[in-house]
Structures are given as structure tokens and as C-alpha cells.
Amino acid sequence: MLDDYFDELDRRRFLMGSAAALGAGILAGTPASEAFGAKFPSRNIKVYVPTRHGGGASRNLEAFTSIWKNYLGVNFQASYYPGAAGRVGYEKYMGIAKPDCYELLFGNMGPEVLNWVVKKPTFDLNAYFYFGQMDRDPGQIFVSRKSKFKHIDEIVAEGKKRTIQIGVSRLAHPATLGALALGRHTGAKFNVIPLSGGKRTRAGVATGEMDCGALPSGGIARRGKNFRILAIFDDTNPIPDKIKNAVLVNKHFGMNLPPLVAGARAFGIKRAAVEKYPDRFKILIDTMNKVYGDPAYQKVLKKTKVPMALFTKSWSREGIDKYVKDITAIGEKYKDLLTGKS
Amino acid sequence: MTDHEEQENPERKSLGGDLVLPIGAFLFTLYYFYTIIDVPRIAQVSAFFVGTILIFLLILLAVRIGREVKAGTADLRLGRLGEPRSFIPKRLALFALTLGFIFFVEWLGFTLTVFAFLSLAMLLLSGGKKKGLAFSIAGILALGGYLLFIVAFNTRFPAGPFEQLMEWLF
Amino acid sequence: MEFDPGLFIGLFARTFTFWWLILPAIFLGLVVGAIPGFSAANTIIILLPMTLAMDPETGLIFMVALYASSRMGAGIPAILVNIPGTAGAAATPLDGYPMTKQGRGQQALAISFVSSVFGGLLATVITLLAMPWLSQLAFYLHSVEMIVIMLFGISLIATIAARDTLKGLIAGFFGLMIGYIGADVVYETPRGTFGFLELYDKVPLIPALVGLFAVSEAFFVIEGESILSKRGREAMQKAGWAGTIEGVRIALSKWWHIIWTSMIGLVIGVVPGAGAAIASFVAYQQSRTFSKTPELYGTGHVEGLIAPESANNGVTSGTLVPLLVIGIPGGATAAIMLVVLQYHGVTMGPDLFMDNPELAYGPFAAMAVTYFMMIFTIAPLARYMSRITVVSTIYMSPIIISFTLVGAFVPRQYMFDMYLALVFGVIGYIARKTGYHTAAILIGVILGPLLETYFLRVLKMSEGDIMVIFSSALGNVMWVALVICLATPYMLQRWRDRKAAA
Known part of the structure; x- marks a missing residue:
């Protein structure tokens, strides 16, 4: 669009150019310097965020780009398109973003790829891919500090006698899949209740309407005074100093679930942009990788109050692709429960 | 009500x-x-x-x-x-102007569109009388709105030539 | 959480020393509350860098003052031009705007200010004293009970529809159907969205509010010279301070009404996620149910203005209770306060009252002081604010249209929402012209999705057994109360008729 027009236009040319030319330039919306084949990036980078401003994604994005911009020499402009669990933002990005490496996506991969399991989007799923994973926050099961349950085994045992109500953020979510898989494996009757977001899920558990909840771990671990985490859907406990006495589900119950990472924010880009401008994408990747090792970045992350161990220190395309494939596969396995159609 | x-x-x-x-x-x-x-x-x-x-x-x-x-x-x-029938044309014209306001704001940006809409709508409703007053009210409100919504509250309203010019100048 | 008078007196005295911060926050709150689309919550977000830079106590006082005054600000356009600034003020124009049209705008503003201030002040003091008990409420009011509370609010449709019941009910149920647009909360299947992704998350409230009230009003009033009747305009031009003084006197004489409607607000505010809109609808409905003159509601009746205004200000302190006691914010603004406090390393929960009583009780002291200061700073402005109603519709209509459409855009920043506001404007215009109540439609749009959310939740919990809505003891008591409330007006009417006949 036109947003960046004046950023690139240097003042002298503006003063010298005629008003008519200026008007034509604005209406045409062609960034001036692009025509001159200038270096990449020569103007701000736009980021489509498929969630509300103020949530986990915007917090992480701001932290990352506040350092990344120093390496690229341009600013990042985030546009928020919340709605339909991220669907709106993806459709907007795939629909209107230009494939020129100046427009990126930033979302939470796990819950968002599960959207596509429930209902296919209007665009081709291979037309974009993720890169630059920022965090890795596994799903977990937690109870209120006031709950009578002190161990996951007690919940499973109770679940064999009566239905256990488990509050979840939404059905199509890695943490929800974990709870469903655990119920199916142990024969406990787990009924997942979507409460529309982490905040309301915590409220449902805190007020005792839910027996327990299943969410990413970070937000719960920080509220250790109110909640207790009982089980983690990952191969290791990422924050043993904050989460004590929680079991690892695979190990404890002899299951082999893939790591159900519920918080996995990463950038996304149109495949066409990378194919058309591989050199630009390489610049993005090279500069991005420098951010992970930058002490200033660690400092910014500390300010977010999220346990540092939940942020990744590096990433790989293979790792991301495997994660997306795993989450999609387990989503397909429970598709009947996610869509209410058997 | x-x-x-x-x-x-x-x-x-x-x-x-x-x-x-x-x-x-x-x-x-x-x-x-x-x-x-x-x-x-x-x-x-x-x-x-x-x-x-x-x-x-x-x-x-x-x-x-x-x-x-x-x-x-x-x-x-x-x-x-x-009813009243005499107001039907005015109302339809105001509706068309409103539609135009929403349609053009994406290209012209907040300030210019508000100015154009306010002055045209006021002229329409007053039957073309008091042109000076209509233009001054429209100008003041468009600028005031720009300062309040875009400068002070940082609303991400579509930016048009005016907003771009201001951003570039300051 | 014991009561310690020394602590409270010290706290209030201390809070008063922050007058230099509270005053600007009050005026800022009034402005953002009055413009649809700008809420206390998003203003605080904009000012977050500043708030975070302050120490936690100062930041908290600033946020609380802004929050409380924005509630009051939302009532101003609702009364003067029939445009509620937020959904919480949606019941305010029911009687506020008819008063304005009669030329009693100044009086109506004064009444609204007094009920807001005293309702808010009282709720704050009660919250302070009753914190240990209030904090337990959220543990008892679960989804089943919330369904009944929602129905209390929705039954207002029947109340509003008194003049032509059938048309009123049609408007209300049409609103409910519109409120059901969007993905269901369990399986997220899109329903009735016309294929628009922007409607997946339900009909956004501000565009619906702006369209139904503001845009339709702007198209409606161009027939007349101003929104006032001729008599009203004459009364307005003569007005001095009398309207304000009279308004304050009338409101104070209804002190009992302010007390009990603000308590409705407080109780509903304590429940996470309920909010000001439902509180003001329920308060209005209850006020009319127990009134001796229910037929006067909707015609510019004082009690009909007091009820929603004192209730939605009662909510403000209520929403802070779950935030401070269990760390669960009761609404959007409370959620941001939580973020700020967490940024400063303050942990919410019962311990806060032991470790940090100034911070735990501080917000309430700040709120009380804010309300107190508003009496002297805002009430005198009623006279000048009400002048806006004599502005000619030639200028008023275009201004309303352009600025409220901007408001429709702001919360989600979608162009789509401006078109949506225009669509609702057309619906509202047709409704007005043909005698369907726009407020009834709006109640449906606001409460429909909330009701469905709780309803689907209990259905999912009971695995489809509909009798679950009668499964809780407290819920059943509330069902009985609902039936009594709905039957009371008819019983009273019959009793009066019989008495009149005898």
C-alpha cells in the first residue's frame, strides 16, 4: 500500500518533484526506490498478525523485531487481523500480501495449523511456510491450588468413575489434543470444554467450574500461587524450577505422543516470495539468525516475564516442518472430536 | 428513543x-x-x-x-x-455520500475524506446555503479528528496523502 | 482481609494527594468514554508506555480514574444524542434521550452524573467492606447461574416492548438471531456469516451499536431543525443553572433507587466476563418491575435513567474483585491493570492483601476519590454539554455519521466494520420509521451471543442433557426469582385494576 511512500522518498526529491508527479506516485503506490533496484530491504516490512494486539503473539513479535530491525535497518509494521482463531489473518495475508519478501506473517503455528484440519482454508496450504520459531511452550494439565487433585493419577482414577470436566482454550489446540489423547489412552472419561482463550480457561479452573484445565505452560507456571501443573505433554520439563512434581505424560503413562507444543510462534512467508526473491529471503534469514545470539535480545525477552527456558535459541526448517506435520497428524486422528462429527 | x-x-x-x-x-x-x-x-x-x-x-x-x-x-x-416524501432524495443522497465516505477513505485517508464528506453533506442538507460555515466546520473537525484520532490515539486509520505528508514533515 | 480503619483512612488521605493525576485522567476518561469505539481499555493500552514508567501505585490510580470516568462519559452522548459510547451505556438512552428531546438534557445529565457518582462511590465502599464475601461470588455463579442472569437481561425486551408487545418481541428476537451470527463457541462452525470471515467472531458490538443508534438517528433527524422538539428548544435556550440543580435534587431524592440498582451492578461486576451491558439491562428491567409507574418508562422517566447509570458504575469496582482476589480480571480494563501490575512483579491473589494491602485496597480508594472529585468537576459541565442538542441537524447529522463510523472502525480496524455499521444503520432506520424498537434489537445482539455461550457450555458439560440448566440449587432459586420478576408486573397491574374497580 502507500504507507511507506514517504519513508523512502528523500526530502530533496520531494521538494524538487512536481506536485503532479507526487500525486501520480501516491495513486500508483509504487515505492520509488524499488524501481531503482536498491538494496533489500529499502522500506519497512509489514507483518500480518492473526491475533489481537496485546496477546502473546504481539508480545513476542515486538520483542523479536525490536532487535531484528537493527540488523535490517528498517522498521517492522505490525497489522493485527484477529478473528476466527487466526483464520482471518491468514486469509488476509494469503489474499492481499505481495510476494516480495516485504510482507510477512507472524502466528502461533500449532493452534493455527489445526484450523486447517477442522476446515480447509481458501488458499493452498503449500503456498506458505513458517520460519524463525521463537518459543516452545508445551501443553500441560493444571488444577487450582484449592483442588483436591494433587497428582494426575488421581484425576485419571476419578475419570474412571465420573466425567472429568477439562477447561481448554479451544478444541483445535495442541493442549486439548493432549487431554483427549490421555483420556482415550487411560480409559478415563475426559470432557473438554472450550472456554475461548487462556484467561477464561484459568477463570473456569480457578472458580471450580472445571475440574482441571489444559493450556500452554508459561501462563500457568507464572501463576504458581493459584495453580498447580500436574502433567506435561513433552519429553522434558522445560522449567523444572517453576513446575515441580509434574509428570511427563509419555513417560508416566507409556504413551508416545509427539511433543504437543502449544505455544510455537514463528514467522510465515509466501512460498512464491521466496522463489521469486531467494536473495531477499536469504538476507532475512541471515539477519534473523543473528538476533537469537544477541545479548540485547535476551534482555528484551527477560522483560516479558515469560520463563526464559520457553524461548528457543535457534530453529531449523526441518524441525518446524516436522512439528507442523506431527500436530496435523494428531489433529486428523481426533478430527471427529474437534468437529463434533463422527 | x-x-x-x-x-x-x-x-x-x-x-x-x-x-x-x-x-x-x-x-x-x-x-x-x-x-x-x-x-x-x-x-x-x-x-x-x-x-x-x-x-x-x-x-x-x-x-x-x-x-x-x-x-x-x-x-x-x-x-x-x-414519508415525508420531500426528504427522500436528500436521504438517498446522504446515504450515497456515506457509502462514498467509507469507500474512499481507504485511498484518501481519514482527514481528506472526513473533510470532503462533512462539507458535501452539510451543503446537501442546507441546500447549498452558508458554504463558508460548512467548509470551516468541516476543516476544523477534520483537522481536530486527525489530531485526536491519528496523532493522539494512534488509530491505524488508512493513511492518505494528507497523513503521509504530515508524517513526512514531522 | 480484615477491616482496619486506620489503613483505610491513611489510604484515602494518600490517594487525595494524587489529585494532579486524577483530574486529567477524569477528563481523558470522559472524552474516550463519550466516543463510541474508544474505551478505557484501549486508551490505557495506548498510554501503556507511560503507565509502565510510573510506579505501580501511581499507574494504578491513573488507570482506575480513567476507567471510572469513562463509564460516566459513555452516558453523555447516550443522553444527548441517543448514541451510547459503549455497550454498557446501551440502556441509558431509553429514558435519557426522551428527557433531552423534552429540553431536559441538562437535568438528565445532572441526574446521570449524580447516579453514576453515588452508585459508583457506594459500590466501591461496599466492595471494600465486603471483599471477603464478594470474592466468593465467582465460585458460586457458574454457567447455569449465568444463563438465568442473561435471561433477566433479555426479559427487558418484553419490558421495552410494552407499547406494542408483538413488534417489540420481533425486534428482540431478530436481534438475538443477529447475535447468533458467527462460529459457535464449541466446534467453531461458522453460521449465518454470509461468507464473511469478519463475522466468524460474532457481530462486533461497536459497529452494531453505532449503526443502530447513531447512523440511523442521523438519517432520521434530518427532517427536523434539531433533535429537540420546538418546546424543548425553547426550554433549552432559556436554561441557566436551574436544570443542573433540579437534576441533582431529583437524583438525590431517589437515593434508595441509586443504592439498590448500584448493588445489582456490583454483584454482576464480580462475575468474570459479565460486564456493564448486562448489569444495566438487568437494573433497568428490575427498576421497572418494582416501579409503581411502569408505564412511564421509556418516556423520559427519572428512575429509568438512574437505574442503568448507577448500575454500570457499580460494575467498575465489582470487576476489580476477581482480579485482586483470584488474579482473574473481570473485564478488559481489569485485564490490562493485571498486565501492568505483573510488569511490576506484583502477584495477585489472597496473599496480596497480606503482603501489600496498599496495592490491594488502593484501587478502591482511588476509585472512591475519583468519584468524589467528579462531583465537583463534571456536574457543573452539564449545562454547557447539553447545549450540543440545539446544534442544527444540518451540521449534527454529518458529524455524527463521520465520527461514529470512525468509531466503528477503531476496535478491530477493519474497513468491513464501517460497512457493517452502515448496514445496521439501515436496519435501525427502518426499525425507527416503522415502530420497532432499536434498543430491543441491540439487547438481542449484545446478550444473544453471551446467552448462547453459557448455554452451549453447559450442554457440552452435560453431554447434551438439557435438564442441566436446573441442576444447581442456587440456579433453581434464581429461576424462581426470574419467574416472580416476570409475573410481578402483571400481578401488580391486576391488583391495581381490582383496587380501582372496587
Whole structure:
């Protein structure tokens, strides 16, 4: 669009150019310097965020780009398109973003790829891919500090006698899949209740309407005074100093679930942009990788109050692709429960 | 709330206008039902319940109006919805201007569009009188709105030539 | 959480020393509350860098003052031009705007200010004293009970529809159907969205509010010279301070009404996620139910203005209770306060009252002081604010249209929402012209999705057994109360008729 027009236009040319030319330039919306084949990036980078401003994604994005911009020499402009669990933002990005490496996506991969399991989007799923994973926050099961349950085994045992109500953020979510898989494996009757977001899920558990909840771990671990985490859907406990006495589900119950990472924010880009401008994408990747090792970045992350161990220190395309494939596969396995159609 | 004043003609009420909203509501409810035929029961139950009551109420209204028409105490002309007739062109023009406002704001940006809309709408409603006043009010409000919404509150309203120029200057 | 008078007196005295911060926050809050689309919550977000830079106590006082005054600000356009600034003020124009049209705008503003201030002040003091008990409420009011509370609010549709019951009910149920647009909360299947992704998350409230009230009003009033009747305009031009003084006197004489309607607000505010809109609808409905003159509601009746205004200000302190006691914010603004406090390393929960009583009780002291200061700073402005109603519709209509459409855009920043507001404007215009109540439609749009959310939740919990809505003891008591409330007006009417006949 036109947003960046004046950023690139240097003042002298503006003063010298005629008003008519200026008007034509604005209406045409062609960034001036692009025509001159200038270096990449020569103007701000736009980021489509498929969630509300103020949530986990915007917090992480701001932290990352506040350092990344120093390496690229341009600013990042985030546009928020919340709605339909991220669907709106993806459709907007795939629909209107230009494939020129100046427009990126930033979302939470796990819950968002599960959207596509429930209902296919209007665009081709291979037309974009993720890169630059920022965090890795596994799903977990937690109870209120006031709950009578002190161990996951007690919940499973109770679940064999009566239905256990488990509050979840939404059905199509890695943490929800974990709870469903655990119920199916142990024969406990787990009924997942979507409460529309982490905040309301915590409220449902805190007020005792839910027996327990299943969410990413970070937000719960920080509220250790109110909640207790009982089980983690990952191969290791990422924050043993904050989460004590929680079991690892695979190990404890002899299951082999893939790591159900519920918080996995990463950038996304149109495949066409990378194919058309591989050199630009390489610049993005090279500069991005420098951010992970930058002490200033660690400092910014500390300010977010999220346990540092939940942020990744590096990433790989293979790792991301495997994660997306795993989450999609387990989503397909429970598709009947996610869509209410058997 | 705006009162619905009594009909002017005491003998025959024109009730056609009263049917516009119900017909819309009816069509919408049918469309809604169509979209939930194939969804899980839990996503249907509440809407089916409310929709069925709505259709029942609409049938009651149709019967009520039908009876009055049959008895000759009412007809199906638009009545108050189309009155006063002299205002129809002005209202349609204002509607068109509003539509234009929304349509053009994406390209012209907040300030210019507000200015254009306010001055044109004020001139339309005043019948072209007091042009100076209309332009000054429009100018002051557009600038004030720019300062309040865009500068102070940092609203991400579509930026047009004016906003870009300001950003570039300051 | 014991009561310690020394602590409270010290706290209030201390809070008063922050007058230099509270005053600007009050005026800022009034402005953002009055413009649809700008809420206390998003203003605080904009000012977050500043708030975070302050120490936690100062930041908290600033946020609380802004929050409380924005509630009051939302009532101003609702009364003067029939445009509620937020959904919480949606019941305010029911009687406020008819008063304005009669030329009693100044009086109505004064009444609204007094009920807001005293309702808010009282709720704050009660919250302080009753914190240990209030904090337990959220543990008892679960989804089943919330369904009944929602129905209390929705039954207002029947109340509003008193003049033509059938048309009123049609408007209300049409609103409910519109409120059901969007994905269901369990399986997220889109319903009735016309294929628009922007409607997946339900009909956004501000565009619906702006369209139904503001845009339709702007198209409606161009027939007249101003929104006032001729008599009203004459009364307005003569007005001095009398309207304000009279308004304050009338409001104070209804002190009992302010007390009990603000308590409705407080109780509903304590429940996470309920909010000001439902509180003001329920308060209005209850006020009318127990009134001796229910037929006067909707015509510019004082009690009909007091009820929603004192209730929605009662909510403000209520929403802070779950935030401070269990760390669960009761609403959007409370959620942001939580973020700020967490940024400063303050942990919410019962311990806060032991470790940090100034911070735990501080917000309430700040709120009380804010309300107190508003009496002297805002009430005198009623006279000048009400002048806006004599502005010619030639200028008023275009201004309303352009600025409220901007408001429709702001919360989600979608162009789509401006078109949506225009669509609702057309619906509202047709409704007005043909005698369907726009407020009834709006109640449906606001409460429909909330009701469905709780309803689907209990259905999912009971695995489809509908009798679950009668499964809780407290819920059943509330069901009985609902039936009594709905039946009371008819019983009273019959009793009066019989008495009149005898």
C-alpha cells in the first residue's frame, strides 16, 4: 500500500518533484526506490498478525523485531487481523500480501495449523511456510491450588468413575489434543470444554467450574500461587524450577505422543516470495539468525516475564516442518472430536 | 428513543412499511437455518429455538396485519417509511455520500475524506446555503479528528496523502 | 482481609494527594468514554508506555480514574444524542434521550452524573467492606447461574416492548438471531456469516451499536431543525443553572433507587466476563418491575435513567474483585491493570492483601476519590454539554455519521466494520420509521451471543442433557426469582385494576 511512500522518498526529491508527479506516485503506490533496484530491504516490512494486539503473539513479535530491525535497518509494521482463531489473518495475508519478501506473517503455528484440519482454508496450504520459531511452550494439565487433585493419577482414577470436566482454550489446540489423547489412552472419561482463550480457561479452573484445565505452560507456571501443573505433554520439563512434581505424560503413562507444543510462534512467508526473491529471503534469514545470539535480545525477552527456558535459541526448517506435520497428524486422528462429527 | 407517532390518517393505516423489517428477519432466519443444517447438534439447538419463536411471532404479525387489511382499516402502502416524501432524495443522497465516505477513505485517508464528506453533506442538507460555515466546520473537525484520532490515539486509520505528508514533515 | 480503619483512612488521605493525576485522567476518561469505539481499555493500552514508567501505585490510580470516568462519559452522548459510547451505556438512552428531546438534557445529565457518582462511590465502599464475601461470588455463579442472569437481561425486551408487545418481541428476537451470527463457541462452525470471515467472531458490538443508534438517528433527524422538539428548544435556550440543580435534587431524592440498582451492578461486576451491558439491562428491567409507574418508562422517566447509570458504575469496582482476589480480571480494563501490575512483579491473589494491602485496597480508594472529585468537576459541565442538542441537524447529522463510523472502525480496524455499521444503520432506520424498537434489537445482539455461550457450555458439560440448566440449587432459586420478576408486573397491574374497580 502507500504507507511507506514517504519513508523512502528523500526530502530533496520531494521538494524538487512536481506536485503532479507526487500525486501520480501516491495513486500508483509504487515505492520509488524499488524501481531503482536498491538494496533489500529499502522500506519497512509489514507483518500480518492473526491475533489481537496485546496477546502473546504481539508480545513476542515486538520483542523479536525490536532487535531484528537493527540488523535490517528498517522498521517492522505490525497489522493485527484477529478473528476466527487466526483464520482471518491468514486469509488476509494469503489474499492481499505481495510476494516480495516485504510482507510477512507472524502466528502461533500449532493452534493455527489445526484450523486447517477442522476446515480447509481458501488458499493452498503449500503456498506458505513458517520460519524463525521463537518459543516452545508445551501443553500441560493444571488444577487450582484449592483442588483436591494433587497428582494426575488421581484425576485419571476419578475419570474412571465420573466425567472429568477439562477447561481448554479451544478444541483445535495442541493442549486439548493432549487431554483427549490421555483420556482415550487411560480409559478415563475426559470432557473438554472450550472456554475461548487462556484467561477464561484459568477463570473456569480457578472458580471450580472445571475440574482441571489444559493450556500452554508459561501462563500457568507464572501463576504458581493459584495453580498447580500436574502433567506435561513433552519429553522434558522445560522449567523444572517453576513446575515441580509434574509428570511427563509419555513417560508416566507409556504413551508416545509427539511433543504437543502449544505455544510455537514463528514467522510465515509466501512460498512464491521466496522463489521469486531467494536473495531477499536469504538476507532475512541471515539477519534473523543473528538476533537469537544477541545479548540485547535476551534482555528484551527477560522483560516479558515469560520463563526464559520457553524461548528457543535457534530453529531449523526441518524441525518446524516436522512439528507442523506431527500436530496435523494428531489433529486428523481426533478430527471427529474437534468437529463434533463422527 | 424516537417515538413512533400516530398515523395521520385516522381511518386507514398504511402498514406495508411495518412488513419490511419482518420480511428481512424472516429471510435471514431461513438463511441462517440453511447454514446450520449440517453442523453438530450443539451448534444448532439454541438458534433453532430462537429462530422458531421468531418465525412464530412473524406469522402472528402477518395475521394481525392481514386481518386489518381485510377489514379495510389498513392498506399495504409503505406509510411512514416513505414519508415525508420531500426528504427522500436528500436521504438517498446522504446515504450515497456515506457509502462514498467509507469507500474512499481507504485511498484518501481519514482527514481528506472526513473533510470532503462533512462539507458535501452539510451543503446537501442546507441546500447549498452558508458554504463558508460548512467548509470551516468541516476543516476544523477534520483537522481536530486527525489530531485526536491519528496523532493522539494512534488509530491505524488508512493513511492518505494528507497523513503521509504530515508524517513526512514531522 | 480484615477491616482496619486506620489503613483505610491513611489510604484515602494518600490517594487525595494524587489529585494532579486524577483530574486529567477524569477528563481523558470522559472524552474516550463519550466516543463510541474508544474505551478505557484501549486508551490505557495506548498510554501503556507511560503507565509502565510510573510506579505501580501511581499507574494504578491513573488507570482506575480513567476507567471510572469513562463509564460516566459513555452516558453523555447516550443522553444527548441517543448514541451510547459503549455497550454498557446501551440502556441509558431509553429514558435519557426522551428527557433531552423534552429540553431536559441538562437535568438528565445532572441526574446521570449524580447516579453514576453515588452508585459508583457506594459500590466501591461496599466492595471494600465486603471483599471477603464478594470474592466468593465467582465460585458460586457458574454457567447455569449465568444463563438465568442473561435471561433477566433479555426479559427487558418484553419490558421495552410494552407499547406494542408483538413488534417489540420481533425486534428482540431478530436481534438475538443477529447475535447468533458467527462460529459457535464449541466446534467453531461458522453460521449465518454470509461468507464473511469478519463475522466468524460474532457481530462486533461497536459497529452494531453505532449503526443502530447513531447512523440511523442521523438519517432520521434530518427532517427536523434539531433533535429537540420546538418546546424543548425553547426550554433549552432559556436554561441557566436551574436544570443542573433540579437534576441533582431529583437524583438525590431517589437515593434508595441509586443504592439498590448500584448493588445489582456490583454483584454482576464480580462475575468474570459479565460486564456493564448486562448489569444495566438487568437494573433497568428490575427498576421497572418494582416501579409503581411502569408505564412511564421509556418516556423520559427519572428512575429509568438512574437505574442503568448507577448500575454500570457499580460494575467498575465489582470487576476489580476477581482480579485482586483470584488474579482473574473481570473485564478488559481489569485485564490490562493485571498486565501492568505483573510488569511490576506484583502477584495477585489472597496473599496480596497480606503482603501489600496498599496495592490491594488502593484501587478502591482511588476509585472512591475519583468519584468524589467528579462531583465537583463534571456536574457543573452539564449545562454547557447539553447545549450540543440545539446544534442544527444540518451540521449534527454529518458529524455524527463521520465520527461514529470512525468509531466503528477503531476496535478491530477493519474497513468491513464501517460497512457493517452502515448496514445496521439501515436496519435501525427502518426499525425507527416503522415502530420497532432499536434498543430491543441491540439487547438481542449484545446478550444473544453471551446467552448462547453459557448455554452451549453447559450442554457440552452435560453431554447434551438439557435438564442441566436446573441442576444447581442456587440456579433453581434464581429461576424462581426470574419467574416472580416476570409475573410481578402483571400481578401488580391486576391488583391495581381490582383496587380501582372496587
